[in-house]
Amino acid sequence: MTTKILDVSGLPTFAFGHRSILWWATMGMILIEGTAFGLLGASYIFLKWRVPEWPPGFAPPQLVWGTATTLVVLASMIPNHLAKRAAERLDLPRTRLWIWISVLFAVGFLVTRTLEFTALNVWYDDNAYGSIVWFLLGTHTAHVVTDIIDTAVLGTMAIAGPLDAGRFVDFSENAFYYYFVVLSWLPIYALLYLAPRFI
Amino acid sequence: MSATPVVQREITDEAIAAERIELARSWAQARGVIGFLSEVDHKRIGLRFIITALAFFALGGVLAALMRIQLSVPENAFLGPDLYNQIFTMHGTTMMFLFAVPVFEGLGLYFVPLMVGARTIALPRLAAFGYWMFLFGGVFLYVSFVLNIGPDNGWFSYVPLAGPEFGPGKRADTWAQLITFTEVASLVGAIVIIVTIFKYRRPGMTLDRMPIFPWAELVTNFMIIFAMPAVMLASTALILDRLVGTHFFNQAQGGDPILYQHLFWFFGHPEVYLIFLPAQGLMSTLIQTFSGRPIVGYAALVTSLVATAFMGFGLWVHHMFAAGLPEIGASFFTAASMMIAIPSGVQIFCWIATLWSGKVRFEVPLLYALGYFAIFIIGGMTGLMVASVPLDLQVHDTYFVVAHLHYVLIGGAVFPLFGALHYWFPKFTGRMPGHRLGMIGFWLMFAGFNLTFFPMHQLGLDGMPRRVYTYLPGLGWETLNLAATAGAVAMVLAVVSIVINVIVSMRSGEVAAANPWDASTLEWSTSSPPPPYNFHPATVVASRDPLWEDPPDQPIIDGIRTDRREVLVTRLLDAEPDHRYHSPLPNVWPFMTALFVSIMLIASMYTPWAVVWGSIPPTITLIAWFWPRRKEVDDETHPVEKARPRLDEATGPA
Amino acid sequence: MLYAGIIGTPLLWLAAVQTGYVLAYQACDARSTAWVIVPTLAAIAMVTGLTLIAWRGHRRAQGGRLPLPILGVLAVGMASLMVIVMAASAIAPMMLNPCD
Numbered sequence: 001m002t003t004k005i006l007d008v009s010g011l012p013t014f015a016f017g018h019r020s021i022l023w024w025a026t027m028g029m030i031l032i033e034g035t036a037f038g039l040l041g042a043s044y045i046f047l048k049w050r051v052p053e054w055p056p057g058f059a060p061p062q063l064v065w066g067t068a069t070t071l072v073v074l075a076s077m078i079p080n081h082l083a084k085r086a087a088e089r090l091d092l093p094r095t096r097l098w099i100w101i102s103v104l105f106a107v108g109f110l111v112t113r114t115l116e117f118t119a120l121n122v123w124y125d126d127n128a129y130g131s132i133v134w135f136l137l138g139t140h141t142a143h144v145v146t147d148i149i150d151t152a153v154l155g156t157m158a159i160a161g162p163l164d165a166g167r168f169v170d171f172s173e174n175a176f177y178y179y180f181v182v183l184s185w186l187p188i189y190a191l192l193y194l195a196p197r198f199i
Numbered sequence: 200m201s202a203t204p205v206v207q208r209e210i211t212d213e214a215i216a217a218e219r220i221e222l223a224r225s226w227a228q229a230r231g232v233i234g235f236l237s238e239v240d241h242k243r244i245g246l247r248f249i250i251t252a253l254a255f256f257a258l259g260g261v262l263a264a265l266m267r268i269q270l271s272v273p274e275n276a277f278l279g280p281d282l283y284n285q286i287f288t289m290h291g292t293t294m295m296f297l298f299a300v301p302v303f304e305g306l307g308l309y310f311v312p313l314m315v316g317a318r319t320i321a322l323p324r325l326a327a328f329g330y331w332m333f334l335f336g337g338v339f340l341y342v343s344f345v346l347n348i349g350p351d352n353g354w355f356s357y358v359p360l361a362g363p364e365f366g367p368g369k370r371a372d373t374w375a376q377l378i379t380f381t382e383v384a385s386l387v388g389a390i391v392i393i394v395t396i397f398k399y400r401r402p403g404m405t406l407d408r409m410p411i412f413p414w415a416e417l418v419t420n421f422m423i424i425f426a427m428p429a430v431m432l433a434s435t436a437l438i439l440d441r442l443v444g445t446h447f448f449n450q451a452q453g454g455d456p457i458l459y460q461h462l463f464w465f466f467g468h469p470e471v472y473l474i475f476l477p478a479q480g481l482m483s484t485l486i487q488t489f490s491g492r493p494i495v496g497y498a499a500l501v502t503s504l505v506a507t508a509f510m511g512f513g514l515w516v517h518h519m520f521a522a523g524l525p526e527i528g529a530s531f532f533t534a535a536s537m538m539i540a541i542p543s544g545v546q547i548f549c550w551i552a553t554l555w556s557g558k559v560r561f562e563v564p565l566l567y568a569l570g571y572f573a574i575f576i577i578g579g580m581t582g583l584m585v586a587s588v589p590l591d592l593q594v595h596d597t598y599f600v601v602a603h604l605h606y607v608l609i610g611g612a613v614f615p616l617f618g619a620l621h622y623w624f625p626k627f628t629g630r631m632p633g634h635r636l637g638m639i640g641f642w643l644m645f646a647g648f649n650l651t652f653f654p655m656h657q658l659g660l661d662g663m664p665r666r667v668y669t670y671l672p673g674l675g676w677e678t679l680n681l682a683a684t685a686g687a688v689a690m691v692l693a694v695v696s697i698v699i700n701v702i703v704s705m706r707s708g709e710v711a712a713a714n715p716w717d718a719s720t721l722e723w724s725t726s727s728p729p730p731p732y733n734f735h736p737a738t739v740v741a742s743r744d745p746l747w748e749d750p751p752d753q754p755i756i757d758g759i760r761t762d763r764r765e766v767l768v769t770r771l772l773d774a775e776p777d778h779r780y781h782s783p784l785p786n787v788w789p790f791m792t793a794l795f796v797s798i799m800l801i802a803s804m805y806t807p808w809a810v811v812w813g814s815i816p817p818t819i820t821l822i823a824w825f826w827p828r829r830k831e832v833d834d835e836t837h838p839v840e841k842a843r844p845r846l847d848e849a850t851g852p853a
Numbered sequence: 854m855l856y857a858g859i860i861g862t863p864l865l866w867l868a869a870v871q872t873g874y875v876l877a878y879q880a881c882d883a884r885s886t887a888w889v890i891v892p893t894l895a896a897i898a899m900v901t902g903l904t905l906i907a908w909r910g911h912r913r914a915q916g917g918r919l920p921l922p923i924l925g926v927l928a929v930g931m932a933s934l935m936v937i938v939m940a941a942s943a944i945a946p947m948m949l950n951p952c953d
């Protein structure tokens with residue numbers, strides 16, 4: 001007997017951006033971690049709010065390394081964006097190139113971040129201010145480290161692994177997640193470096 | 200988007216049978232020990248969640264029974280104060296973190312794909328990872344309890360009692376790490392369920408036509424995403440204060456215990472709703488089926504779910520009314536706590552209207568739903584009472600609150616859950632649950648519950664505080680406490696009769712047809728229990744109640760490959776076909792990752808450096824998890840040059 | 854426009870609750886509940902505005918220009934509920950003393 005058929009065999013086996021499963025999974029992670037950063041920031045403000053002087057008993061963190069980090073991190077969005085664009089064109093050589101350049105930038109980011117920790121002017125066990133500063137910076141650093149490992153693994157995959165279109169969706173989503181790592185830094189920078197000076 | 204034409208074509212029964220054989224091979228569930236640990240079938244993962252959570256429910260119940268024995272008479276010496284502290288903490292922690300949240304996560308993993316007509320869940324390995332984290336966390340808690348390092352500061356583990364100064368030893372650390380285990384499990388499960396609902400719905404199932412239970416799961420899992428990070432922060436900051444000497448909650452060094460309360464209850468109040476909302480979805484499901492008519496007020500029910508979820512985030516301070524906050528600030532939370540009765544009320548009226556205008560069949564699952572009405576409404580009423588600051592201050596930390604919260608959580612979540620487990624029993628097992636034992640179980644449960652918890656209202660008003668291990672004679676509390684203990688015995692008997700019913704029905708119950716209750720949703724369109732690939736052939740959905748209202752000549756969906764685990768990804772709002780996708784194969788690495796993460800978390804209670812060296816093994820297993828295997832490579836786009844002609848279809852808005 | 858109702862109104866309400874909670878301390882310092890009442894009334898006005906936007910969106914959706922009527926119902930239902938909730942939260946500050 002003949003029946004009505006919805007024939008989907010002509011559809012592609014991959015899609016980029018919000019059409020893909022992975023984009024939504026990444027979005028879920030971003031929402032979770034964004035909430036965590038938001039609550040950490042709120043905790044910072046809560047602790048600030050209950051004492052008359054801020055930072056209590058310590059000089060604010062030195063601007064130099066924090067600002068250097070911010071500049072490196074903003075610059076790193078460029079190779080990251082180029083990697084994303086190359087992946088979405090299935091352009092393997094460029095994808096490889098820009099992924100690895102992104103990794104280099106992220107490593108540079110990690111170097112300035114390490115120096116940042118030395119210039120905070122406070123230890124995590126000095127008082128609650130020190131604790132929240134280290135917690136905020138530490139949590140963000142954990143994201144950077146994770147992202148470097150992710151990106152390096154994907155970069156290795158781009159060279160060694162068996163590649164299908166799905167991998168390129170991975171490359172693209174990895175870059176998308178990196179935007180979050182970068183953009184979440186900006187409010188944290190404002191909170192750690194600018195708020196103690198100007199508010 | 201590509202054109203997905205509806206065509207007329209001949210399709211023979213033999214062809215479908217052959218495809219089923221091939222699908223069974225492609226989606227075969229794993230075997231052996233490695234297979235068991237590698238499982239990614241959503242039904243098996245879901246069922247593991249459910250069974251494990253019910254096992255923890257039983258353990259939590261045993262702890263509750265021990266408390267009731269201790270409190271049955273004044274000055275009882277059955278449990279000492281230290282053990283009693285551990286037991287009530289373990290009871291609360293178990294019921295909230297190891298039972299209530301995971302069991303609804305499990306139901307979501309099992310039934311959401313079936314109800315939205317999908318082959319499987321999105322990100323199945325992540326779901327498997329979540330299960331193992333949950334299991335290891337629960338085992339860790341109970342092993343710690345046996346080793347006398349079980350938590351003893353109450354399920355919310357308030358500082359300063361749980362802080363470094365007043366909580367020596369490892370007990371509070373155990374609690375804090377358990378939180379990490381269970382929250383990781385819930386958060387990954389939340390992503391899995393949300394993505395499944397957004398992207399795996401059967402063509403034709405627009406958001407407008409999605410059944411209420413998946414709606415409730417969607418809303419709940421969004422709540423998990425926004426609520427759980429708060430408790431992870433709170434517990435992490437707590438453990439940092441205890442182990443490395445930070446001062447988040449140390450008043451003397453500029454910290455603030457109230458910060459802990461805020462973070463905890465920013466999670467803790469939504470927690471109540473994320474237990475309650477899936478149960479609301481179950482209520483709608485049960486009432487629709489056993490009224491034999493489409494649910495009344497579909498849009499109102501969905502709106503109520505979403506509204507409750509949002510409002511759940513604006514109530515948390517009502518748990519802190521006794522903490523000395525300004526009354527004007529508190530009044531906002533009072534207002535919101537009272538107003539949240541509106542969406543709950545709307546749902547209840549929709550259900551009454553459905554029952555009123557339907558042909559009601561008084562099967563056991565419906566009785567549990569009706570039990571909800573009796574119990575939850577009382578809990579809701581006392582909720583309105585304690586929402587008001589003066590009344591709350593009066594009954595704060597008394598048995599009135601214990602009565603209230605059990606009426607809300609057992610009435611609002613456990614009764615619908617038991618109804619739903621009864622309702623879906625044939626789908627899980629292929630056999631019908633016994634009616635007579637089911638009735639006995641229900642009535643024992645209903646009577647026992649009320650006998651246990653109703654007297655607690657009066658005990659609270661009489662001034663009996665919570666969390667005391669004993670009380671003096673002559674305060675007028677003896678009779679009511681004894682009655683409560685008698686009720687607890689009845690509840691234990693109820694659970695025993697339900698377990699016997701499950702065993703007997705699994706062995707000798709009547710064999711279940713695909714749709715034994717004559718329900719309307721898609722999980723009943725496939726065999727009981729469903730095959731590993733869930734559905735074949737699958738038809739396009741045309742209404743909210745496809746099994747009741749869809750015309751018989753709906754188009755069959757064809758063109759999804761059967762020689763591999765291929766699924767159809769659809770668009771978010773209108774569920775139009777978007778692309779085909781290769782679902783991940785079973786893989787042991789999620790299990791290994793969970794194992795190593797668990798080792799790291801437990802070791803970090805003893806040395807903070809464990810976080811550093813302990814994260815190396817999970818990193819390696821994660822790489823192994825994601826590294827593509829030859830057999831998983833998509834032959835339609837490998838080498839990748841083959842994909843280039845399709846690039847336009849794969850980029851840009853669908 | 855519908856998202857003004859579905860997401861906008863509850864977020865505005867949550868923001869208003871937070872603001873009111875923080876300003877309660879300020880109200881006590883300044884000995885005036887106006888610190889709480891005025892922002893609350895302003896928030897009610899804003900929520901009402903969003904509700905009207907959602908209503909217009911809903912009417913358009915009914916005209917068939919949007920695929921999913923449920924979103925319209927959701928937007929209007931949510932927005933109207935938030936107006937009620939906001940109005941309820943305005944009552945207590947009008948009756949309490951600033952430092953209660």
